[in-house]
Each structure stands twice: as structure tokens, then as C-alpha cells.
Amino acid sequence: MLLASVTVDRAFVVGPVRRRTFGSFVEHLGRCVYTGLHDPGHPTADADGFRGDVVELVRELGVSIVRYPGGNFVSGYRWEDGIGPRPQRPARLDLAWHSTEPNTVGVDEFVRWARKAGVEPMMAVNLGTRGIQEALDLLEYCNIRGGTAWSDRRRANGAEEPHGIRMWCLGNEMDGPWQTGHKTAHEYGRLAAETARAMRQIQPDLELIVCGSSGSGMPTFGEWERVVLSETYDVVDLVSAHAYYCEEDGDLASFLASAVDMDHFIDSVVATADAVRAARKATRRIHLSFDEWNVWYVDRAESRPPTGDDWPVAPVLLEDRYNVADAVVVGSLLISLLRHTDRVHAASLAQLVNVIAPIMTEPGGRSWRQTTFHPFALTARHAAGEVLRAAIDAPVHDTTRFGPVPAVDAVATYEPSAGGLVLFAVNRSVSEPVALTLHPRGFRSLRVVEALTLSDPDHTRSATADDPTPVLPHPNPSAAADDDGVRITLPPVSWTVLRLQAA
Ligand code: AHR
Secondary structure, eight states, rough: OEEEEEEEEEEEEEEOGGGGGGEOOSSSTTTTTTTTTTTTTSTTTTTTBHHHHHHHHHHTOOOOOEESSSGGGGGGOOOGGGOOGGGGGOOEEETTTEEEOSSSHHHHHHHHHHHTTEEEEEEOOSSSOOOHHHHHHHHHHHOOOOSSHHHHHHHHHHSSOOOOEEEEEEEEEETTSSSSSSSOHHHHHHHHHHHHHHHHOOOTOOEEEEEEOOOSSSSTTTHHHHHHHHHTTTTTTTTEEEEEEETTOHHHHHHHTTHHHHHHHHHHHHHHHHHHHHHHOOOOOOEEEEEEEEEEOOOSSGGEEEEETOOOOOOOOSOOOOHHHHHHHHHHHHHHHHTTTTEEEEEEEEEESSOOOSSOOOOEHHHEEEOOOHHHHHHHHHSSSSSEEEEEEOOEEEEETTTTEEEEEEEEEEEEEHHHHEEEEEEEESSSSSEEEEESSSOEHHHHHHHHEEEOOSSTTTOOOSOSSOOOOEEEEEEEETTTTEEEOOOSSSEEEEEEEEO
């Protein structure tokens, strides 16, 4: 048994818990939209063809904001194809995923779905094959009340009220050579700046996100952010970050420590943004939108798009099945995002349904929660109020990818009006349980309200339609509070939420 402690102090506040930390992402990719969100033949489908069972699961997941429509897809997308009467919408080749896009779902349907699911829509514009004018047209279509060509088209298409979309991504992963219309940092920075300036002429209070790096391992990482932010600093609000992690070559210890990379990624982008700020003598700060993050087994066969003459509609793509170790990593990445709440102002779990997703569906059939659903839903539900800095004292073990890593990672939130202190913690040891003591400072004596732990001695099992609950968060009976602190035992490879209130 390893021994560890976490100290939190009511006075050491990082910043507010932001609801937008619990965002997600819907791309026209594989079965995310078609047979995921949209399945007109499904018994629970509404008049628009959206599955009611999926809407219920999205609500249960606690998602706040959803980025749309891509992803790599957006860099070849003509948004006008997806509006107006369906029989007149063209089918198009989707180069990003070697698929056929039927355009049955477009911006109006997505916004209707978002309202139904109770999430804020977040829109990306195509800066790959398109540019300023098409971004302006889409913004006019979405957000102008009426009296112009595009806004009247929206009204004629049945959306009398403007969609009122506030957050906009200026393209997607433009640093990646795989991106249609990939650009250098200088080329993209100029285009993003001019697009942002023009969009603000329509609506000054938009929240605009410029593309940062598609991974901390990109050769241009750092320099990309410096150049792009130097071009765009005065006209954007946030810079994006994307990161996917997976277990490689059976190296579970490194995989469990993936949040070390996310911490480093965030700290590096913050440092670069602040260096640009200092050089420009600016006062305003640029914040981060971590608008793609997850576990993704990118090299597995199911991540490879079709080839040749085969351009299917909604093929099975990126349908990763997640085990408990994957869920523990998802929980630990949420800990990292919350820890940086002063600078990470939005984040999107990529993606929402079927495609590297917490929610899975059968076409016309069942839907179920993957293991990764649980840490996300529980964190979204219980993180509230303010994020408190957690000082961690834990044994360190070596990992191949990230060097020495403490066995425990944790963050706490405190909601003063309800009096609730919540600790989110992971045990990243592959073999040893941890006896953890929480030292809460500046609180009256506390009692344990609930302790839930996600762990599985056989941490390879996944949920399936036939067996949707092989592993669920379970009450952790070891949690106990007294005047010296709160004690709990964390099994190896586990994620825990511990809820405390004034005794
Ligand atoms: O989420 C899957 C893909 O990952 C997205 O389309 C792209 O932006 C990223 O590379």
C-alpha cells in the first residue's frame, strides 16, 4: 500500500469552475451524425429525425457546449449544401474521411438538436478550401435577425429567430499536413486575422478561437502559436489545443500519466500567449479552448478511412471501445483541465457519439454508455463553484514516456453556498493501492457525503450493447472523515470522486 496526501486550502483558489469545460464535439465523421444523433427510423426519433435516447444520454453526460461540424471535415465543407429543402441538397465527397456527405443534417438541424439537448452550439468555419466571404455568409445566415439575403434565407428555411452562436472556431488544425488547405503559420495567421476582423464587423462580441497546434508533438508546436498569435492577438479571444492519448505497446504506466503531457501542453501555450502579450504591450490575455481531447487508438484499423472507389455514407470509423484504464485517463485529463481553469476557458471531449465517443448506438437500435462516460458525467455533475489548488505528496514512479510521475493526481472544487468540497483523484499506479489522506484547510469539520470509485481488476473490459454495465463507478466504503482529515483507499488504476460537506 502506498501512502499519499492531498492538501487543499479554501483560500487557494485557481478560478471558477467553467461550465464550458464540459463541452463536446460533433463532426460529420463516420456514424457520429448519421445513425448517432440522427436516425429517422429509430423508435425514439423526433420529427427532425433526432434520436431521443441519445438526447437523454447527452443530458445525463452533462455536456454544456458542442463544437460542430468538424474537425478535418470542416476544411472542405460548403455549409450552404446543408440548408433548405432536403431533396435539393447535394451529396458531396468528403475528402477528410473518404466518405459521401448526404447533407441531410446541416446548420439549422444541428442548432435545433442543440436546443433540444440543452447545449450551446459552437461553430467552426472552413479556412481550408474557403475563406473570409464564406465565413461572413455563414455568420450572417446564423446570427442576423433578418432583412438581408442570408438571414432571410434562414427565416425562409424555418428558423425565424437568429441562431445566436457566440463561439466560432477559425478553421481546424491548420498546422496539420493532413488538413485540406493546410497552411504555414504565417499564411494561416494572416487569413485568420482578416477573417476575425471581418466577422467582428458583423458582430463585435463574438468569442473567436484561432487554431493552435493539433498536438504537443507537432514539429511546429510553440512557434506556430507564437506566429499565429502575433498576427491575430487583437482580434481573437482564445487559441485552440488538441490532444489524443492511447496506451502504446502495453505501456500502461505511461498511458495513465497522459495528463503530464496535457499539463505541459497548456503551460507551454499559456507561456507563449503571454510572451506575445508582453511583446505587444497588450493588457488583454488570450485563453485556451482545448476543443479536442480524448483517448484515441489512432493506429487501429477502425480509424482508417475507406480508400479507392468506395465513398460510403456514414461508415464505421474511429469506433473505439473503452476500458477502465481509458476511463481513468479521461478522468485524469479532466483533472488537468480543471487545474488550469484560470486559462482554459473551454474544452470539448472529442467526440460525442460513436466516433471515439462516450455514447454508442446501433443503427435503429440500442444505445449505451462507454466506460469514459462515467468520469465525465460525474465531474460535470459535481464540479461546482471554485477550483482549489491541490498540493499533492505522493510516491513517484518512473514512466517511459513522461519520466518520474506521482502515483496520485487530484484537484478539488468548492461551492461555498452549498458548502460542498469535492475531490477528484486518480491512482496511476498499475499495481499498488494508495492510502490517501485529504487535509482540508480553512473548512469546518467535514463529513463524507459520497465516495465513488471507478476501477476494475481486469481493466480490459468494455461496455457493449449486450453487456452495457460490466464496470460502473461503485461506492468506496473506505472513505472516512475525522478531525485529522479524510482518509480513502484508491485501488490501482482508478478514478474517484469524493464529496464532502460540513458535519
Ligand atoms: O476527432 C477526430 C479528428 O481528430 C478531427 O477531425 C481532427 O480535427 C483531429 O485530427
